[in-house]
Amino acid sequence: MKKNIAVIKGDGIGPEIVNEALKVLHVIEKKYNHTFQLTEVLAGGAAIDATGNCLPQESIDQLLASDSVLLGAVGGPKYDSQPPENRPEKALLRIRSTLGLFANMRPAKLYPQLREASPLKDELVDEGIDFVVVRELTGGIYFGKHETWTENGQETAQDIMKYSTAEIRRIAKVAFDTAMVRRKHVTCVDKANVLDTSKLWRRTVREMAKDYPEVTLDFMYVDNAAMQICRKPSQFDVILTENMFGDILSDEASMITGTIGTIPSSSLGETSRGMYEPIHGSAPDIAGQDIADPLGTILSVGMMLKYSFGLEQEAEDIDRAVNAVLNAGYRTPDMMSEGMKKVSCHQMGDLVATEIENNCKEM
Ligand SMILES: NC(=O)C1=CN([C@@H]2O[C@H](COP(=O)(O)OP(=O)(O)OC[C@H]3O[C@@H](n4cnc5c(N)ncnc54)[C@H](O)[C@@H]3O)[C@@H](O)[C@H]2O)C=CC1
Numbered sequence: 001m002k003k004n005i006a007v008i009k010g011d012g013i014g015p016e017i018v019n020e021a022l023k024v025l026h027v028i029e030k031k032y033n034h035t036f037q038l039t040e041v042l043a044g045g046a047a048i049d050a051t052g053n054c055l056p057q058e059s060i061d062q063l064l065a066s067d068s069v070l071l072g073a074v075g076g077p078k079y080d081s082q083p084p085e086n087r088p089e090k091a092l093l094r095i096r097s098t099l100g101l102f103a104n105m106r107p108a109k110l111y112p113q114l115r116e117a118s119p120l121k122d123e124l125v126d127e128g129i130d131f132v133v134v135r136e137l138t139g140g141i142y143f144g145k146h147e148t149w150t151e152n153g154q155e156t157a158q159d160i161m162k163y164s165t166a167e168i169r170r171i172a173k174v175a176f177d178t179a180m181v182r183r184k185h186v187t188c189v190d191k192a193n194v195l196d197t198s199k200l201w202r203r204t205v206r207e208m209a210k211d212y213p214e215v216t217l218d219f220m221y222v223d224n225a226a227m228q229i230c231r232k233p234s235q236f237d238v239i240l241t242e243n244m245f246g247d248i249l250s251d252e253a254s255m256i257t258g259t260i261g262t263i264p265s266s267s268l269g270e271t272s273r274g275m276y277e278p279i280h281g282s283a284p285d286i287a288g289q290d291i292a293d294p295l296g297t298i299l300s301v302g303m304m305l306k307y308s309f310g311l312e313q314e315a316e317d318i319d320r321a322v323n324a325v326l327n328a329g330y331r332t333p334d335m336m337s338e339g340m341k342k343v344s345c346h347q348m349g350d351l352v353a354t355e356i357e358n359n360c361k362e363m
C-alpha cells in the first residue's frame with residue numbers, strides 16, 4: 001500500500017515523541033512492504049518561528065493533499081504573547097475544522113501492566129476501566145465568537161457556545177455506532193440543568209436513540225461525570241459529549257489509566273483522512289530531556305493504520321509490541337513504579353520498534 005502522511009512534529013516534546021512514532025511506522029513499512037511517503041508540515045509554534053504565521057497556506061495545502069495526518073502537540077509559554085488568532089492552539093483548531101474532523105475518539109483503557117501507575121484503589125481498577133470518550137471536535141465554545149471589551153470601566157470578555165442539531169446528530173451517530181460494537185451503552189454528558197446547548201443535545205440524542213433500540217442511553221451532568229469517572233469508571237462504555245467537556249474529561253480519564261502519556265486519539269470526519277495525535281499537549285516542563293512517554297503517539301500511528309488505511313494486522317502488531325514491552329517491565333518516568341525498568345523516550349521507541357521487527361514474539 002502507498003500512502004501520503006503529513007507529519008506535524010509541533011512544539012515542546014512534539015518532535016521527540018513523533019520521532020519515536022516514525023521509527024515504529026518505518027518498521028511496519030518495511031515489514032509489510034508498504035510505502036509511506038512522509039511530508040513534514042509546519043504548524044503551531046514551529047510555524048510561527050519559521051514564518052511568523054501559526055498555519056501558513058502552504059501547510060494547509062499539504063494537509064489537504066495528504067491521506068492522513070500525524071501530530072505530536074503544539075503550543076508552549078514562548079507563544080503566550082501571540083495575538084489570539086496566531087496562537088499555536090489556533091492552528092490546531094483550524095486544522096481540525098478545515099479537514100472537517102468532527103469526531104474525536106479518546107480511549108480510556110487500562111493496560112493491566114500499568115495498574116500500579118493508576119491512582120485509583122485496586123478494587124476500582126479490578127472492576128475494569130475500558131471506555132471511550134466520543135468528543136465533538138469542530139463546534140462548541142472553542143469555535144464560537146470570542147470577544148473582549150470594556151464595559152462600565154471593567155475589562156469584560158465572553159465566549160459563545162453554539163451547536164446545531166446537524167452537528168449534534170453526526171457526532172451522536174458516531175457514538176451510537178461505536179456503542180453497537182462495544183457494550184451498547186452511551187452516556188451523554190452535558191450541563192442540561194443550565195445550558196440551552198445541552199438541552200438541544202439531550203433532545204437530539206434522545207430522538208436518535210430510537211434508531212438504536214439495543215443501546216442503553218443515559219444522561220449525566222458534566223460535574224457529576226467528572227466525579228463518577230473517579231468513583232466508578234467501570235460504569236462507562238461510550239461517553240458522548242461536546243468539545244470542551246470532552247477535552248477536560250478525557251484528560252481526567254487518562255490519569256486513572258496510569259498516565260496521560262499513553263493515550264492515543266483519532267479525529268475523523270466524512271472521509272478516511274484523519275488526524276492522529278496523543279491526547280496530551282506539548283509538555284514544555286519536560287521538553288528536550290528525552291523523558292517523555294512516546295506510547296500515546298506510537299499508538300496513534302496504530303489507530304491511523306487501522307481507521308484510515310484499514311491495515312488491521314499492522315495496527316495489531318503495534319498493540320502487541322506495546323503490550324510486550326510493558327510486560328517486560330519497561331517504563332518511561334511518567335508510568336514508573338517500583339521494580340520496573342526506567343527507560344528514556346528514545347529507548348521506549350527502540351523497544352517497541354525492535355519488538356515489531358522480531359515479529360512480536362515473547363520478550
Ligand atoms: N493537542 C495539542 O497539541 C495540545 C496542546 N496543548 C498545549 O500544550 C501546552 C502545555 O499544556 P499543559 O496544560 O501543560 O498540558 P500537557 O498535556 O502538555 O502537560 C500536562 C502534564 O502532563 C505531562 N505530560 C504530558 N504528556 C506527557 C508525556 N507524553 N509523557 C510524560 N508526561 C507528559 C506534562 O509533563 C505535564 O506535567 C500548552 O501550550 C497547551 O495549549 C495542550 C493540550 C493539547
Ligand SMILES: CC(C)CC(=O)C(=O)O
Pocket residue numbers: 089090092093247279280
Ligand atoms: C489545545 C486545545 C486547542 C485543545 C486540547 O487541549 C485538546 O484537544 O486536547
Ligand SMILES: [Mg+2]
Pocket residue numbers: 247248251279280
Ligand atoms: Mg486537551
